[in-house]
Amino acid sequence: QQQVKQSPQSLIVQKGGISIINCAYENTAFDYFPWYQQFPGKGPALLIAIRPDVSEKKEGRFTISFNKSAKQFSLHIMDSQPGDSATYFCAAVPSGSRLTFGEGTQLTVNP
């Protein structure tokens, strides 16, 4: 049973554009929502994360928007760069436990 649904599956944006990836979850016990970036042949790397007591978190060009009532959260990448081309995974965790990942979004940023 997929508890975290992610869309789109793939995304192509132009350099300087905004990349938006969306996730929805079902389990209300989740209390931590990280985003991971993964390059081919590498392990996932933590990018940014949010807890449900805030609606937005920004770190540099990366912003998470969180809607607790809708059980949805999204990643926005501002001023997208070719170096951002990677696969992005949203995830959710009930406190101190295992990560449940979305299916992933393959982002391509064209120069």
Next chain:
Amino acid sequence: DTGVSQDPRHKITKRGQNVTFRCDPISEHNRLYWYRQTLGQGPEFLTYFQNEAQLEKSRLLSDRFSAERPKGSFSTLEIQRTEQGDSAMYLCASMGSGSSYNEQFFGPGTRLTVL
């Protein structure tokens, strides 16, 4: 480099053989997780340890799989009688007890190919 290391990075084996992977977590991280990732999918949880105690195992972890963390430091994941369906990337992650934000740091993974 997150500080989590895995060995080997790649393993090719024939069906029916046993394989063992090793994970060295970030020093003093007391939680260690194993995930499996198949091509085009997100990682799926297999099992996790707090110190040397194995606290949770996924239904994905059949009886051919066994994991240990004997001294609460490094961990091993063994697959017996490998099958072609075991071909995947096996990822290890660690988390410190002081982390209030569930930050798990992943190693580079071991890619297993079963012929």
